[in-house]
Amino acid sequence: MRLTELSERSGVSLATIKYYLREGLLTPGRRIGATTAEYDEGHLRRLRLVRALIQVGGVPVATAREILGHVDDDSLGRTIRLGAALWALPQGPEPDERDPAVVTARREVDRLLEMLGWETARELSTLSPVHRSLVVAVATLIRLGYPWDAELMAPYAELMHRAAVRDLDFVETHPSEAEKVETAVAAAVLFEPVLKALHRLAQEEESARRYGIE
Amino acid sequence: MRLTELSERSGVSLATIKYYLREGLLTPGRRIGATTAEYDEGHLRRLRLVRALIQVGGVPVATAREILGHVDDDSLGRTIRLGAALWALPQGPEPDERDPAVVTARREVDRLLEMLGWETARELSTLSPVHRSLVVAVATLIRLGYPWDAELMAPYAELMHRAAVRDLDFVETHPSEAEKVETAVAAAVLFEPVLKALHRLAQEEESARRYGIE
Numbered sequence: 001m002r003l004t005e006l007s008e009r010s011g012v013s014l015a016t017i018k019y020y021l022r023e024g025l026l027t028p029g030r031r032i033g034a035t036t037a038e039y040d041e042g043h044l045r046r047l048r049l050v051r052a053l054i055q056v057g058g059v060p061v062a063t064a065r066e067i068l069g070h071v072d073d074d075s076l077g078r079t080i081r082l083g084a085a086l087w088a089l090p091q092g093p094e095p096d097e098r099d100p101a102v103v104t105a106r107r108e109v110d111r112l113l114e115m116l117g118w119e120t121a122r123e124l125s126t127l128s129p130v131h132r133s134l135v136v137a138v139a140t141l142i143r144l145g146y147p148w149d150a151e152l153m154a155p156y157a158e159l160m161h162r163a164a165v166r167d168l169d170f171v172e173t174h175p176s177e178a179e180k181v182e183t184a185v186a187a188a189v190l191f192e193p194v195l196k197a198l199h200r201l202a203q204e205e206e207s208a209r210r211y212g213i214e
Numbered sequence: 215m216r217l218t219e220l221s222e223r224s225g226v227s228l229a230t231i232k233y234y235l236r237e238g239l240l241t242p243g244r245r246i247g248a249t250t251a252e253y254d255e256g257h258l259r260r261l262r263l264v265r266a267l268i269q270v271g272g273v274p275v276a277t278a279r280e281i282l283g284h285v286d287d288d289s290l291g292r293t294i295r296l297g298a299a300l301w302a303l304p305q306g307p308e309p310d311e312r313d314p315a316v317v318t319a320r321r322e323v324d325r326l327l328e329m330l331g332w333e334t335a336r337e338l339s340t341l342s343p344v345h346r347s348l349v350v351a352v353a354t355l356i357r358l359g360y361p362w363d364a365e366l367m368a369p370y371a372e373l374m375h376r377a378a379v380r381d382l383d384f385v386e387t388h389p390s391e392a393e394k395v396e397t398a399v400a401a402a403v404l405f406e407p408v409l410k411a412l413h414r415l416a417q418e419e420e421s422a423r424r425y426g427i428e
Binding site for chain 2: 010011013044045048051055056077078079080082083086092102118119120121124128130131133134135136137138140141143144145146148152153155156157159160161162163164165166167170180181184186187188190191192193194195196197198199200201202203204205206207208209210211212213
């Protein structure tokens with residue numbers, strides 16, 4: 001397809017596509033004339049992924065380039081390629097290890113992972129920025145007086161695990177390895193706002209069921 | 215308790231507490247001397263709520279004041295008081311109704327609410343900013359070529375409903391009506407980063423189980 005069709009099918013403007021080409025986020029099309037180039041389904045897929053990372057994930061261009069480097073590195077396994085993308089997303093503040101709430105939160109998160117049998121999450125706990133984000137979020141709850149511990153977190157973790165199983169089932173419906181990795185990364189970014197909005201809507205609905213809307 | 219104890223128990227600095235007092239986010243303590251005032255558990259609870267809204271929810275001071283006005287208005291039912299807070303949180307961009315992806319997303323969200331029997335969410339669909347956020351999030355998926363419809367969304371919605379049931383069960387453990395409302399609002403804000411981090415961690419874990427970590 002030509003550049004105009006790529007723009008139409010992706011909903012991304014010509015100017016933005018040209019910017020992504022200059023920044024190396026998208027590989028050039030196959031030259032078929034002095035001024036025209038041909039793009040394929042791989043370009044369209046890559047363009048969608050770039051869009052998801054930058055527009056929804058809030059990832060800077062340089063970070064997007066880094067993530068795509070990992071996605072394209074087929075010497076790495078799929079978990080690492082997805083993980084590299086998750087780790088490169090904006091993660092919020094670092095935990096302050098001198099804060100007693102952080103110490104408690106870290107202990108409770110460790111206990112949670114043990115209860116759940118999440119072995120990889122346990123192994124990666126000192127490295128993973130996702131693990132650190134969870135510690136920070138739980139520490140905030142504890143600091144504000146909400147007594148959150150592993151027992152209280154476990155059912156939420158089980159629910160999120162069921163969501164992750166569905167995410168990856170969706171990823172598996174794609175035929176090629178390249179598509180699977182690209183979809184896994186895009187889905188990780190794109191499902192978050194959906195889950196957040198569904199959670200708020202569910203709170204509204206459940207509150208109305210319990211207390212009415214008077 | 216004195217101001218210093220309020221600061222210690224809440225983990226909020228003296229300077230910040232004084233700022234909140236000046237901005238009317240916290241009612242003044244009971245004067246017990248020329249330069250001292252006495253604060254109670256209600257002040258501590260309120261301070262934690264203000265902190266949650268501003269620091270975690272990303273709510274500006276003026277919006278926090280507006281939310282607290284609704285929280286304190288006991289002529290309103292609990293659903294409305296919680297809803298007013300959810301609606302005042304930052305919601306992201308408005309949907310562009312000329313965009314075909316938005317039209318499709320709105321239809322699929324409507325169909326989802328019908329499938330789920332979420333009657334309040336349906337009634338409020340033209341008013342609720344939470345509903346609009348969901349439409350925007352689903353429209354982004356559709357625009358980027360992910361064929362998301364009501365059938366695909368339903369299991370995620372059920373999971374988020376189960377999380378909301380747990381949120382409100384936790385709220386119910388608080389004795390007084392004022393505490394229930396304040397906790398419901400704080401929980402709505404504070405549980406979001408926990409859910410998001412748990413979802414990312416679950417994706418990492420599930421990916422490792424399926425594909426290994428080579």
